[in-house]
Amino acid sequence: MSAHGSHLIENPHEIGTTGLPHRKIMMWLFLASDCMFFGALISTYLIYRGRSIAGPTPEEIFDIPLTSTSSFVLLMSSYLMVLALAAIERNDLTKFRVYCLGTAFFGSIFLGFQVYEFTHFYHAGLTLHGSVFGSSFYVLTGTHGCHVAIGVLWLLALFFYSFTGGVTQRRALDVEIAGLYWHFVDIVWIVIFVAVYLLEYII
Amino acid sequence: MKHEEDKEVQGLSIVARYTITAVVLAVVTAIEVLVLYPPLVRAGDTFKIALLAFLGIGKFILVVGLFMHLWNDDPIFTGIFGLGMVIGVGTLVALLAVMNVYPHRSDAVKAPPLRQIYEDREKVRRGEALPHTEQHSWRQWEALSA
Numbered sequence: 001m002s003a004h005g006s007h008l009i010e011n012p013h014e015i016g017t018t019g020l021p022h023r024k025i026m027m028w029l030f031l032a033s034d035c036m037f038f039g040a041l042i043s044t045y046l047i048y049r050g051r052s053i054a055g056p057t058p059e060e061i062f063d064i065p066l067t068s069t070s071s072f073v074l075l076m077s078s079y080l081m082v083l084a085l086a087a088i089e090r091n092d093l094t095k096f097r098v099y100c101l102g103t104a105f106f107g108s109i110f111l112g113f114q115v116y117e118f119t120h121f122y123h124a125g126l127t128l129h130g131s132v133f134g135s136s137f138y139v140l141t142g143t144h145g146c147h148v149a150i151g152v153l154w155l156l157a158l159f160f161y162s163f164t165g166g167v168t169q170r171r172a173l174d175v176e177i178a179g180l181y182w183h184f185v186d187i188v189w190i191v192i193f194v195a196v197y198l199l200e201y202i203i
Numbered sequence: 204m205k206h207e208e209d210k211e212v213q214g215l216s217i218v219a220r221y222t223i224t225a226v227v228l229a230v231v232t233a234i235e236v237l238v239l240y241p242p243l244v245r246a247g248d249t250f251k252i253a254l255l256a257f258l259g260i261g262k263f264i265l266v267v268g269l270f271m272h273l274w275n276d277d278p279i280f281t282g283i284f285g286l287g288m289v290i291g292v293g294t295l296v297a298l299l300a301v302m303n304v305y306p307h308r309s310d311a312v313k314a315p316p317l318r319q320i321y322e323d324r325e326k327v328r329r330g331e332a333l334p335h336t337e338q339h340s341w342r343q344w345e346a347l348s349a
Contacts, residue, residue, distance in 0.1 A: 018279060019277075020277055020279060020280075024280070025279070025280075025283070028280045028283045028284055029283055031284060031287065032283050032284050032286055032287025032288070032290075033287060034287075035284070035287035035288050035290070035291035036287060036290050036291045036294060037291075038291065039290070039291030039292060039294045039295045040291075040294055040295075040298075042295060043294060043295040043298040043299065044298075046295070046299060047298060047299065047302045053321075053324065055321075064236060064239065065236075068232065068233075068236045071232055072229060072232055075225065075228045075229060075232060076225065076229075078225075078228075078266060078270055079221060079222070079224075079225035079228075079270075081270070082221050082269075082270045083218065083221060086217050086218060086221070179270075179271075180271055183266055183267070183270045183271045184271075186266055186270075187262075187263050187266050187267060190259055190262045190263055190266070191259065191263070193235075193259075194235065194255050194256070194258075194259040198235060198236075198238070198239060198255055199252070199255070201239045202239070202248050202251050202252055202255070
């Protein structure tokens with residue numbers, strides 16, 4: 001089976017003996033290593049869950065409707081990202097720019113929600129040093145937020161690069177690799193949303 | 204010309220497939236939130252956790268399979284990502300087991316509710332004695348060191 005979009009690769013030297021693009025293999029290896037990284041962070045949060053001796057508690061400060069909205073925004077950004085890839089594979093540069101900018105915009109909205117949430121939590125008394133809940137929560141969600149911020153910068157770079165002729169149908173792999181990273185950020189949030197936010201209201 | 208039309212039709216079908224996937228993801232997220240509200244879902248905690256896990260895994264598979272194209276991409280990518288997932292989830296399960304987070308472990312010192320810790324801390328401040336049982340030993344330690 002050939003790799004998705006491998007027929008659109010400009011430089012034949014990018015294909016190795018496996019018949020797959022080197023850069024795509026590297027991105028999947030990076031995502032696999034990031035799975036372990038987030039696995040360790042989520043484990044840390046769950047281990048220290050409910051063991052803080054100082055408040056505020058998660059139930060006192062979490063705002064599920066707000067977090068659900070930000071989750072929805074991130075999911076929709078993933079949708080726009082996949083449309084951007086489909087557009088560049090059809091050589092539709094205009095639609096690619098619209099969807100790429102839309103993805104970055106939705107990612108920025110998600111970051112805005114996170115900044116608002118962190119500010120609200122800080123004023124409610126939850127600090128990085130105040131409790132194990134604060135430490136594990138800020139490190140986990142903050143690391144994810146950093147990933148989102150890097151993704152937004154990457155997408156904006158692709159958007160502006162497209163005006164120089166650097167993003168074409170033959171170089172769709174550049175967009176696909178950025179898309180893989182963006183979708184990974186989305187699936188990590190799917191896990192965090194359930195394990196950190198929703199689970200708190202059940203057990 | 205015919206070739207261009209085929210490509211366009213194929214492009215539209217891809218967009219439609221992605222749109223349906225996005226709608227399903229949005230609906231599943233809404234269901235996840237509704238699970239929290241007791242008037243809507245009168246079920247036990249175990250059922251709710253199982254349902255949330257099922258829905259979360261479903262969303263995960265949809266994004267990885269369709270948006271990240273693992274469904275129709277080379278199996279090597281699935282192997283690479285699967286290996287990372289196995290190690291990541293394995294680390295999570297192993298750490299939770301080592302740190303005695305599982306509630307069914309009868310010999311484990313369970314994490315007490317936060318309210319109990321607050322109450323114990325107040326007792327320590329008032330100079331009252333705490334019950335000396337093995338199950339409460341680390342709770343006393345937390346209250347005393349607060």
